[in-house]
Amino acid sequence: MDLTQAREQAVARDLADPIGHARDRFVLPDDIVYLDGNSLGALSAAVPPAVKDVVERQWGQALITSWNEHDWWMAPRRVGGRIASLIGAADHEVVAADSTSVNLFKVLVAAARLRPDRRVLLIEPSNFPADLYIADSVGELLGLDVRRVEPGDVGAALDDEVALVSYSHVDYGTGRAHDMAAVTQQVHDAGALIVWDLSHSAGALPVALNECDVDFAVGCGYKYLSGGPGAPAYVMAAARHHDSMRTPLPGWTGHARPFAMEGSYEPAAGIDRFRCGTPPMVSLLALDAALAAFDGLDMAQVREKSLSLTRLFIALAEDVLTPLGFEVVTPRADAERGSQVSLRHPQAYAVVQALIARGVIGDFRQPDLVRLGFGPLYVRHVDVVTAVEQLVAAVTAQEQHDERYAVQTTVT
Ligand SMILES: Cc1ncc(COP(=O)(O)O)c(C=O)c1O
CATH class of the missing domain: 3.90.1150.10 (Aspartate Aminotransferase, domain 1)
Known part of the structure; x- marks a missing residue:
C-alpha cells in the first residue's frame, strides 16, 4: 500500500x-506526533486544574486540615480503586503507593514468605532491569536461588522448589504480550505464586487479574495511565492473601493504628499494609485526575x-x-x-x-x-x-x- x-x-x-x-x-x-506514551503518558486535560486546586486551595488554604477535609489520607485507596477497575481487580485489592521498583520489592518478599519451604524465584531474562535487580536482591536477602527463564519455557522450569515467578505482562523492549491466564495457571499448578508487572499493559489493554487468579501485581502510574512524570505506582494483592502477607517495608501509614504511634508494628488490615510512608499528595492527586480520561471507555x-x-x-x-x-x-x-x-x-x-x-x-x-x-x-x-x-x-x-x-x- x-x-x-x-x-x-x-x-x-x-x-x-x-x-x-x-x-x-x-x-x-x-x-507533534507523540509515540512515547508507553514511557511518559501525555498530559490529561484534567490534571492542570486538579494540581492547581490541590496546591492553591487544599494545601495553600486548608493546610494540614486537608488530610481530613479533603480526605488525603484515603487517597491511595481511592486512586487504587480507580486503577483496580482497569486491571480486573477489586477496589480493596489495589493501593497507589511508592514506585514500581519499591512495590515489586514488597510483593516479591511477601510472596516468598508465603512459600517458606521453597527456595527458587523465576524471572524472565529480558524483564525490565529494575525487576531483575530487585529479584536478585530479594534472592540474596532471603537466600533464594534466582533463575532467569522465559515465560514460554516456564513449564519445564517449574517444580516443587519454585516459590514464585515474576514476569512482565508486556515486554518493555519488544512489546511482546505474555498469556497471563495460561502462565498463571501453570505456575499455580506447580504450587507457586505469580507476580505480574503491568507497567506496559495497564491502560492500553484489558487486564483481568482476578479472572486469571493472579496473586500479586505492580505497575507504573506514569505510562499509559498518564499520571505524570514520576507519578506514584500501584500494587495489587489478591484478597485471599491479605491476612497472611507480610511486607518487608512496614511503614507507619501501613500500621493498623497509624495515629496511635505505637512502638511496634501491627499491619493494617488488607491492602493498606502495603502502604509505607506518607503519600506524595500533589503527584497522587494528579494521577487521580488523569485517570478520569478512562471514564466511560x-x-x-x-x-x-x-x-x-x-x-x-x-x-x-x-x-x-x-x-x-x-x-x-x-x-x-x-x-x-x-x-x-x-x-x-x-x-x-x-x-x-x-x-x-x-x-x-x-x-x-x-x-x-x-x-x-x-x-x-x-x-x-x-x-x-x-x-x-x-x-x-x-x-x-x-x-x-x-x-x-x-x-x-x-x-x-
Ligand atoms: C516494566 C517496568 N518495571 C519497572 C519499572 C521501574 O519503574 P520505577 O522507576 O517507577 O520504579 C519500569 C520503568 O520504566 C518498567 O518499564
Whole structure:
C-alpha cells in the first residue's frame, strides 16, 4: 500500500473511531506526533486544574486540615480503586503507593514468605532491569536461588522448589504480550505464586487479574495511565492473601493504628499494609485526575483501537521500512502484542533523534531498538502514517549518520 492511500484510509478510520473523542481529554502540541506514551503518558486535560486546586486551595488554604477535609489520607485507596477497575481487580485489592521498583520489592518478599519451604524465584531474562535487580536482591536477602527463564519455557522450569515467578505482562523492549491466564495457571499448578508487572499493559489493554487468579501485581502510574512524570505506582494483592502477607517495608501509614504511634508494628488490615510512608499528595492527586480520561471507555474498544494502530504500523513498516534496513521485532500476532512496536536498526539511537527533530517522538532502547508506543486514547491512525513517512524521509536523507544525532543524551 502506498503512503498516500494509507493516509486516506487512516483519515476514514479516525472518523469512524468509537473512542476518537478521548483524544480531546489530553493536551497535546499540534505539531507533534507523540509515540512515547508507553514511557511518559501525555498530559490529561484534567490534571492542570486538579494540581492547581490541590496546591492553591487544599494545601495553600486548608493546610494540614486537608488530610481530613479533603480526605488525603484515603487517597491511595481511592486512586487504587480507580486503577483496580482497569486491571480486573477489586477496589480493596489495589493501593497507589511508592514506585514500581519499591512495590515489586514488597510483593516479591511477601510472596516468598508465603512459600517458606521453597527456595527458587523465576524471572524472565529480558524483564525490565529494575525487576531483575530487585529479584536478585530479594534472592540474596532471603537466600533464594534466582533463575532467569522465559515465560514460554516456564513449564519445564517449574517444580516443587519454585516459590514464585515474576514476569512482565508486556515486554518493555519488544512489546511482546505474555498469556497471563495460561502462565498463571501453570505456575499455580506447580504450587507457586505469580507476580505480574503491568507497567506496559495497564491502560492500553484489558487486564483481568482476578479472572486469571493472579496473586500479586505492580505497575507504573506514569505510562499509559498518564499520571505524570514520576507519578506514584500501584500494587495489587489478591484478597485471599491479605491476612497472611507480610511486607518487608512496614511503614507507619501501613500500621493498623497509624495515629496511635505505637512502638511496634501491627499491619493494617488488607491492602493498606502495603502502604509505607506518607503519600506524595500533589503527584497522587494528579494521577487521580488523569485517570478520569478512562471514564466511560470500554477497555475492549481501547484494545481494538490499539491493535488497529499497531497493525497498521507493522503493515506499513514491512512494506516501506524493511527495505530501508529496519526489522520489526514486535510479534505480528495480535494476541502476542501490547501497544508498542519496536524496530531494530543499526543506528537506532540516531534514527530516534532524527525522528524527534522531525516532530515524531519515540525513544531508543539498548542495544538497537527504535521504540514507538501507541497510546490508544490519543494516538490516531493518521499519526501512524506520519511516523512512517518521517522514518522514511529521515533514513532516505541519511540523517542516521548526521553527527548531531550521534552523541547520546543522559535520558534516551
Ligand atoms: C516494566 C517496568 N518495571 C519497572 C519499572 C521501574 O519503574 P520505577 O522507576 O517507577 O520504579 C519500569 C520503568 O520504566 C518498567 O518499564
